[in-house]
Amino acid sequence: MKKWIRWKGLMFFFCFAVLLSLIWFVFAPVFVERMIEKYGTDMVGAKVELDDADLTLSPLGFVLKRLQITNPDEPMTNAVEIADIGFSLDGLNLLRRKVVIDEMNLDQVQINTHRGKSGAIRKKPREISDDLKKRKGKTLSLPSLKIPDVDEILEKENLVSLELIRTLDSDIKAEELKWERILNEIPDKEKLDEYKKRIEKIKSAKKEGVSGILEGVSEAAEIKKDIDSDLKQIQDAHREFETSLASLKKRMDEAKKAPLEDIRRLKAKYSISPTGLGNLSRLILGPKIGEWTDRAFFWYEKIKPALKRAEKDKKTGHKAVKPMRGKGINIVYKEKSPLPDFLIRDINASVKLKAGDIGGKIRNITTDQDILGIPLTFIFSGDKLKGVKSAEIKGSLDHIVPTKSKDTLNMRIKGYQLQEMTLSDHQELPLTLKEGLMNLTLNSQLKGEAVKIKTVANFGSVKFTTEGGRADSLFAQTISSTLSDITGFSLMVDITGTLDNYETDISSDLDQIMKKAVGNLVKKESASLERKLRPAVYAKVNGPSDDLKLKFSHLASINNELVSRLDLGKNALDSFGAKNNSKIFKLPF
Amino acid sequence: MLKILFKLFKALNSEAEPHQISLAFCFSMIAGLTPFLSLHNLLVLLLVLLLRVNLSAFVVGLGVFSAIAYIIDPLFHRIGLFVLTASNLEGLWTSIYNSTLWRLENFNNSIVMGSLLFSLILFIPLFIIMNILIVKYRTNVMAWVEKTKIVQGLRAGKIYNLYKAASGWGGAS
Incomplete structure (x- = not known):
């Protein structure tokens, strides 16, 4: 036996094993710390830092000190800061390469704490997606409460009536030139008088005999034919002229009415729209609600990847890994009691807010909900807080079947004391909710890609202030006075669509109150603007309009000329025809 | 490394049992060809230290086989993949996949399985x-090598002194 066994070697092996364990004990916390910081930072897009990590052996677990998660939008602020995190690991499953944490305790979770050093990891600020840009572009602005001076309006606005007059003026000019040319081309007075002379000549000629008579008849027929042709030419021109004249007349009528249309348009543009004021709650609260919604969706998108492992792992059942040397493939077989690779069964959190402490529980955090078959659930609640009577947030993230995911979040807040809440920083109407009590109910659901959020908020004992607004603005004064009388109102917000593209519908009984209060004032102001606009618009339009009338009247002389030539031609034909029949010849036809 | 090489030669040239050197080479083959930080290599290390095998041979063998492994890793991957995906062995693999010890061994990795x-x-x-x-070396080559002029020259040089200094450590320790 002694020949084969080397007892010193056994001792050396033990020493080696102890040394290995010591190395692991010393370096495991460092390794865990680095892993949390690296993966956390990659996931959030801003620094995730951990002050310290300690390994405990009985039970096997870790105690993490001061975890800071930077808000990527505000690098000098921590979105979340946790003073202590303690958890124990399931040692047996850890040997099977499964991180299973039965219970985790989060102590002193704080939100929005200040950072000593910036937690930004990018030099450039986070880029806003195209969809978000589009949404931001859609934000509404308050209707202008200031009616500008009429002269200012007319200086920057183009009058359609003037444009019409200018176009018509050039068209009339062109028409005039055209008809002057046509008048030169068609038979004129001289030519028509010539027919008379020729008729007179036939009449005065004394032709005898059959040949003389026939010669006279032939000559008369030729003249008649010429007159008919000329007359037709004049008649065609007259008809065409009448059509053009009718068209120009119609346009003249339009140009006459155009100033009124200009006045109506400018009045609509520069008056305060009662419709706009009818949706005051959307105008005031829309941007704020949009901002909150975007922030909530941003954090949801950050958390979401933690719920699912890379799809390819699940599809193939094989996981490509890079072992210590070379590359290999880990073949996955069916487990008797399947467990996710990562699972935290219970998290107990104590969140420290300015209002006081609230407690919460998060259950079943895993990357493999399909294996566990249970959704992630969470609930946070607190009573008798400073400034809040009670608050409860609960929800679930169900990704058991990834294609049929359903996430919910429900929130109930009672007796939330609002103080100095800026609702609008509009120059004309700065609006601050000085104080008030709010009860809020929010129910949200994300089913697949479709988001549906319904919020009802009831405000009581409210006090609005509009300090800093324009004291000389009657509208601001009216709105301010109306708001100061309001002691309570309700607000409904419905959000539907997808996370990238959603529609927000905001309604409130505040809208009706505002509409009623300022409705009459709006009408009066609008009438006053019209009274001022009318003479100013006409003053600009009258001159060109009179010129136009004058030019249009010139066209009448063309008509007169055409009618006169037509009459001359007809007279020539009539006189020729009458004499022809009774006195000169007796034509056989 | 030079000392280890000398030790290996000393063991080869000594009266140490040939199986002590051979076994060391065989263990080094497992540790060298398979990914080093695998669970089974802990067992190999225990056996190498516990059994009276030649440690110098193990260290030299580990270096040689690790170098070879870099070249033939693709072959191990193919062997491992073939064995792990063989339908008639699926039941066996599934049952041991559910065992913590085997999961720690990472047997389901194609390179670990193939090289092991x-x-x-x-x-x-x-x-x-x-x-x-x-045995052949000792009977045929060693005697011939000893007589060569190179070895004679080396024996007179510094390297040989070093070899002599190291010889006190014992070949089949």
């Missing part, structure tokens, strides 16, 4: 071949 299987199959043949080669 390869080295275990070659274990006994290598042991026998090495034994024969050592």
Whole structure:
């Protein structure tokens, strides 16, 4: 036996094993710390830092000190800061390469704490997606409460009536030139008088005999034919002229009415729209609600990847890994009691807010909900807080079947004391909710890609202030006075669509109150603007309009000329025809 | 490393049992060909230290087989994949997959399985071949080498002094 066994070697092996364990004990916390910081930072897009990590052996677990998660939008602020995190690991499953944490305790979770050093990891600020840009572009602005001076309006606005007059003026000019040319081309007075002379000549000629008579008849027929042709030419021109004249007349009528249309348009543009004021709650609260919604969706998108492992792992059942040397493939077989690779069964959190402490529980955090078959659930609640009577947030993230995911979040807040809440920083109407009590109910659901959020908020004992607004603005004064009388109102917000593209519908009984209060004032102001606009618009339009009338009247002389030539031609034909029949010849036809 | 080589030669040239050197080579083959930080290598290390095998031979063998493993890893991967995906063995693999110890061993990795299987199959043949080669070396080569001018020259030089200094450590420790 002694020949084969080397007892010193056994001792050396033990020493080696102890040394290995010591190395692991010393370096495991460092390794865990680095892993949390690296993966956390990659996931959030801003620094995730951990002050310290300690390994405990009985039970096997870790105690993490001061975890800071930077808000990527505000690098000098921590979105979340946790003073202590303690958890124990399931040692047996850890040997099977499964991180299973039965219970985790989060102590002193704080939100929005200040950072000593910036937690930004990018030099450039986070880029806003195209969809978000589009949404931001859609934000509404308050209707202008200031009616500008009429002269200012007319200086920057183009009058359609003037444009019409200018176009018509050039068209009339062109028409005039055209008809002057046509008048030169068609038979004129001289030519028509010539027919008379020729008729007179036939009449005065004394032709005898059959040949003389026939010669006279032939000559008369030729003249008649010429007159008919000329007359037709004049008649065609007259008809065409009448059509053009009718068209120009119609346009003249339009140009006459155009100033009124200009006045109506400018009045609509520069008056305060009662419709706009009818949706005051959307105008005031829309941007704020949009901002909150975007922030909530941003954090949801950050958390979401933690719920699912890379799809390819699940599809193939094989996981490509890079072992210590070379590359290999880990073949996955069916487990008797399947467990996710990562699972935290219970998290107990104590969140420290300015209002006081609230407690919460998060259950079943895993990357493999399909294996566990249970959704992630969470609930946070607190009573008798400073400034809040009670608050409860609960929800679930169900990704058991990834294609049929359903996430919910429900929130109930009672007796939330609002103080100095800026609702609008509009120059004309700065609006601050000085104080008030709010009860809020929010129910949200994300089913697949479709988001549906319904919020009802009831405000009581409210006090609005509009300090800093324009004291000389009657509208601001009216709105301010109306708001100061309001002691309570309700607000409904419905959000539907997808996370990238959603529609927000905001309604409130505040809208009706505002509409009623300022409705009459709006009408009066609008009438006053019209009274001022009318003479100013006409003053600009009258001159060109009179010129136009004058030019249009010139066209009448063309008509007169055409009618006169037509009459001359007809007279020539009539006189020729009458004499022809009774006195000169007796034509056989 | 030079000292270890000398020690190996001393063991080869000494009266140490050939199987002590052969076994060391065979263990080094397992540790060298398979991924070093595997659970089974802890057992190999225990056996190497507990059994009276030649440690110098183990260290030299470990270096040689680790170098070989870098070249033939693709072959191990193919062998491992073939064995792990063989349908008639699926039941066996599934049952041991559910065992914590085997999961820790990472047997389901194609390279671990391929290299372990390869080295275990070659274990006994290598042991026998090495034994024969050592005996042959001692009877035929060693006497001839001793008489060569190079060895004579080396014996007179510094390296040989070093070899002599190291010889006090014992070949078959």
